[in-house]
Amino acid sequence: MEFRILGTGSATPQLQRNPSAFVVTIDNFLVLIDCGEGTQYRLLEHKVKISRLRYILISHLHGDHYFGLIGLLSTLNMQKRTEPLVIFGPKGLDEIIALQLKYSGTILNFKLDFSVTDPTGFNPILETETIEIKTFPLKHRIDCTGFLLTKKKSKRKILAEKLPENFPAIFYKMLQDGHDITDELSRVTYINAECTTDGCSEKRLAYCSDTIYDESIVDYIKDVDLLYHEATFLTEQAERAKVTFHTTAAQAASIAQKANAKQLIIGHFSSRYKTTEDFLVQAQEIFPNTTLSKEGENFIF
């Protein structure tokens, strides 16, 4: 599972920090989480193949989290995409997109499958053979959801050198599922433990942006492998964080600690801070395995 950061900034535009957008790579497809203005240019810059995009998750309708979406959709359409695209986002987003498509005279070549997220409760929104995505409520000035992405434990990996050529596909799948196999024709038994190794273990990523400090998040994200949590302010501006429904670096670290997360990445830094070292210092006092988000950086976990 990979998590690439395309934006480390918050609402006020800055040249050195782009607005929120994150790409999750799961096997051979991509999930985009939030899509601030200019996201399609960041995707180009980091050579992310947007044809591999399968799901887009939008947390809330503040511009720094979605103003780039219509541009990205237009570009996918110009690229003659035909594969369906699934968007999960707040009520109203489909209306905004439909209106913009209408006035530009655009009819999409691909199916846009839009699902409205519920800003209350812990809700499964997607389950496939490889992943599961759930939303959970964040407390912000408008409806906002966090996302919990689970990459399921993968099947057993086949050791090809242990098998004959033309090994039947049906046996191949049975080995992946952990079974021993006896080929009754050739009277050979393939012991699973000898022909396979463990697949990748389950991985979980939680995404929390934007939100006031809210301990009720903890229950939804227990033991995640990677927690991205906004940290718009330093402790000195804790009051400002509260008023604007944002979080400080120390508060994000506290959430990570209470949730027993393995790793914390903080971002969504306010434009008032020219440097971000203090965010790391304040967070690491509480949760040592904290990393600052950096433009374009890719985390493999």
Next chain:
Amino acid sequence: MEFRILGTGSATPQLQRNPSAFVVTIDNFLVLIDCGEGTQYRLLEHKVKISRLRYILISHLHGDHYFGLIGLLSTLNMQKRTEPLVIFGPKGLDEIIALQLKYSGTILNFKLDFSVTDPTGFNPILETETIEIKTFPLKHRIDCTGFLLTKKKSKRKILAEKLPENFPAIFYKMLQDGHDITDELSRVTYINAECTTDGCSEKRLAYCSDTIYDESIVDYIKDVDLLYHEATFLTEQAERAKVTFHTTAAQAASIAQKANAKQLIIGHFSSRYKTTEDFLVQAQEIFPNTTLSKEGENFIF
């Protein structure tokens, strides 16, 4: 009058070419023409003070000409702007903006004065003491207008060293208007020609993007000082230009020549061309005073 280019590209996003946006400086205020995605970042990059923005003109509702508008408006609002802002644009733009403001829970601090442009005919849309703006029809795949901006001849410039201190304001204005003045108290006559010099002459800028080659444009833009005309394709793709309702470099030059423009700037280059030298060669064969648009370049005329 100044004309700054913030984007030289067309619909397909490219890292080296931004989408359409242009800033016109007239005296102490700014007019923004078109506002593709990321325009507010280009304004930041080129240190354009957006507090000086007074008018925004949107030619049509293809995304590379307006997807950056909502982001710019949101930023002006975060900057606590209170001065009204006037937008001229196609039918539907106000609906799109209103919907996006609604779902983000935003109430603007400033008055947004929106006027729908008429995509037919030659229409005055603004006249003040210093400028006049007219729209004219462009032939594109959807409704589209060009803009003709006239900076009026300015008043006579006062030679301060020729006047006494505490010179009455009323006399000052009369001199600017070209009158001689006799101060009956001090029995002194101020001859206008001795106390003033000519003000700036009238300047006219025409903006044509996007359009098929259309000679009917010529009548609207006769003798302009500066013509910006799109040149999406080279002559080799003239057929493609026609089908997509765009113009070639040579066709743009032909419009400039027929209109007797003083200078032509071409832009809106298709992403298929990695370099633009051939655009200049093909245009200059027909209209020698052609310049290629470059990212961030400012023309003073």
